[in-house]
Amino acid sequence: MRPYNDYFGEFGGRYVAEVLRRPLDELEGAFRKAAADPGFWAEYERIGRDFVGRPTPLLFAENATGELGGASIYIKLEGLANTGAHKVNNVIGQALLARRMGKTRIIAETGAGQHGLATAAVCAKLGFPCTVYMGEVDIARQRPNVFWMELFGATVAPVSGGTRTLKDAVNEALRDYASSFEETHYLIGSALGPSPYPDMVREFQSIIGRETKRQLDDRGIVPDTLVACVGGGSNSIGFFSPYLDSPTPRLLGVEAGGTGPRPGEHAARMSGAGDVGIAQGYKSMFLLDDDGQVQHTHSVSAGLDYPGVGPELAHLGTIGRVEFTTAGDRQALDALKFFARTEGIVFALESAHAAAAVIDLAPRLDADKAIVVNMSGRGDKDLFIAAREMHTDAWAVFLAEELERVGKAAPPKETPRER
Numbered sequence: 001m002r003p004y005n006d007y008f009g010e011f012g013g014r015y016v017a018e019v020l021r022r023p024l025d026e027l028e029g030a031f032r033k034a035a036a037d038p039g040f041w042a043e044y045e046r047i048g049r050d051f052v053g054r055p056t057p058l059l060f061a062e063n064a065t066g067e068l069g070g071a072s073i074y075i076k077l078e079g080l081a082n083t084g085a086h087k088v089n090n091v092i093g094q095a096l097l098a099r100r101m102g103k104t105r106i107i108a109e110t111g112a113g114q115h116g117l118a119t120a121a122v123c124a125k126l127g128f129p130c131t132v133y134m135g136e137v138d139i140a141r142q143r144p145n146v147f148w149m150e151l152f153g154a155t156v157a158p159v160s161g162g163t164r165t166l167k168d169a170v171n172e173a174l175r176d177y178a179s180s181f182e183e184t185h186y187l188i189g190s191a192l193g194p195s196p197y198p199d200m201v202r203e204f205q206s207i208i209g210r211e212t213k214r215q216l217d218d219r220g221i222v223p224d225t226l227v228a229c230v231g232g233g234s235n236s237i238g239f240f241s242p243y244l245d246s247p248t249p250r251l252l253g254v255e256a257g258g259t260g261p262r263p264g265e266h267a268a269r270m271s272g273a274g275d276v277g278i279a280q281g282y283k284s285m286f287l288l289d290d291d292g293q294v295q296h297t298h299s300v301s302a303g304l305d306y307p308g309v310g311p312e313l314a315h316l317g318t319i320g321r322v323e324f325t326t327a328g329d330r331q332a333l334d335a336l337k338f339f340a341r342t343e344g345i346v347f348a349l350e351s352a353h354a355a356a357a358v359i360d361l362a363p364r365l366d367a368d369k370a371i372v373v374n375m376s377g378r379g380d381k382d383l384f385i386a387a388r389e390m391h392t393d394a395w396a397v398f399l400a401e402e403l404e405r406v407g408k409a410a411p412p413k414e415t416p417r418e419r
């Protein structure tokens with residue numbers, strides 16, 4: 001455990017309405033107590049092993065290494081975790097904490113639906129009723145994840161305010177929490193938000209880094225560079241966590257370069273046009289417009305287009321411990337294809353941004369160096385987007401035929417969503 005922090009340099013804090021101070025104090029107290037209790041971690045590890053499939057493997061990508069020429073590439077296959085991504089590690093930790101606190105209901109926000117999916121699955125397993133707030137635009141874009149969440153028994157609550165995307169879903173979840181915290185836990189999905197969330201989520205995701213370090217130590221590998229994609233920052237901070245207090249290895253965070261450098265085309269907060277701001281309960285680096293409002297962002301990967309970044313990463317970037325770069329939509333898709341062809345694995349589009357940075361970096365390093373990249377998720381969920389972006393005609397034909405099979409020439413005007 002790293003010591004508990006409210007602030008990381010100038011970033012972090014707890015910028016919330018008065019009504020939320022008491023539940024956040026209560027949460028902080030419960031987290032500190034649980035974190036000091038070996039029984040809590042034993043339960044966390046048991047579920048991680050039996051339900052998630054931990055430890056996730058560390059793969060030597062020998063074919064990719066040979067083709068690129070240069071440093072050896074290792075891939076932490078975090079995407080093999082049940083539910084398809086690292087998000088589940090944090091969800092299990094917070095859900096167990098909620099149970100200890102005597103909470104009987106869980107709420108969450110989701111953008112692409114990955115955090116909502118992990119939350120819905122764990123709530124099914126641990127027996128919590130669960131409501132997932134999701135913007136209407138995201139519901140329309142991410143239909144498969146909505147389908148799975150509902151199958152797990154979660155209520156997906158459409159959010160119609162603002163841009164009807166992730167940040168509006170966060171606001172709606174905070175509103176619910178403010179009036180329901182006596183019985184409800186708000187399960188935030190990344191290492192951001194008001195304290196104690198950034199610290200707590202990092203601890204629950206540090207399992208990725210601890211496992212990777214052990215797997216490297218067992219093979220006698222000293223890594224030169226660790227690479228991870230950065231949305232809110234939870235997979236990267238968890239992956240980097242064992243190394244944060246030492247000067248090596250080099251730590252590289254990869255943000256969404258999208259389609260270009262202009263406002264609205266990317267989500268490069270640390271490696272681009274980010275400003276210090278306060279939003280959604282914490283102080284960090286955000287993409288802001290001239291009026292100080294949170295900017296519109298873009299990425300082909302739904303998990304990397306949040307306009308803010310976790311406060312600890314903002315601090316680590318400021319002091320230079322973590323470096324940041326970007327990979328664009330096209331590079332991410334190319335990286336996904338490259339590792340599918342050479343290694344037989346499919347990166348999630350988010351993680352493919354980190355993979356793209358590795359393709360760039362590996363040939364520039366000597367052959368005795370090792371790069372380790374976190375595959376935060378697997379790409380099954382991105383089938384619809386990847387197939388569309390790769391312009392496969394066969395896919396369009398398949399979709400048309402599928403519509404015919406379900407007996408619909410065109411989608412119905414209104415899909416009934418009440419259950």
Ligand SMILES: *Cc1c(COP(=O)(O)O)cnc(C)c1O
Nearest residue numbers: 114231232233234235303350377
């Ligand atoms: C949500 C998500 C991300 C981005 O979130 P972080 O908090 O930055 O980790 C990255 N990869 C996958 C697969 C995701 O689902």
